[in-house]
Amino acid sequence: MVEPTERDGMTWYECEECGLLLEDQEEARRHERNCDAEEPSYLQ
Ligand SMILES: [Zn+2]
Numbered sequence: 682m683v684e685p686t687e688r689d690g691m692t693w694y695e696c697e698e699c700g701l702l703l704e705d706q707e708e709a710r711r712h713e714r715n716c717d718a719e720e721p722s723y724l725q
Contacts, residue, residue, distance in 0.1 A: 683709040 683706065684695045693702040694709030699718035703709040 683713055 682697050684697055685706075686693050686695045686702070688702070691704070693704060694706045695702050696709060696713045696716055696718075698713060698716040701709075701712060701716075703712060
C-alpha cells in the first residue's frame with residue numbers, strides 16, 4: 682500500500698514495502714507494483 686505522509690509541509694507517498702518517499706501518487710503506485718522489497722523489516 683502507498684501511504685500518504687506529510688513532511689516539510691508537503692504530502693509525500695510512501696511505499697510501505699521499502700519506505701521510499703515519492704511526490705507523485707501515481708508514481709508511488711507504479712513504484713510499488715515494481716518494488717522488489719519483499720520482506721519489510723518491521724514485519725519480522
Ligand atoms: Zn518500494
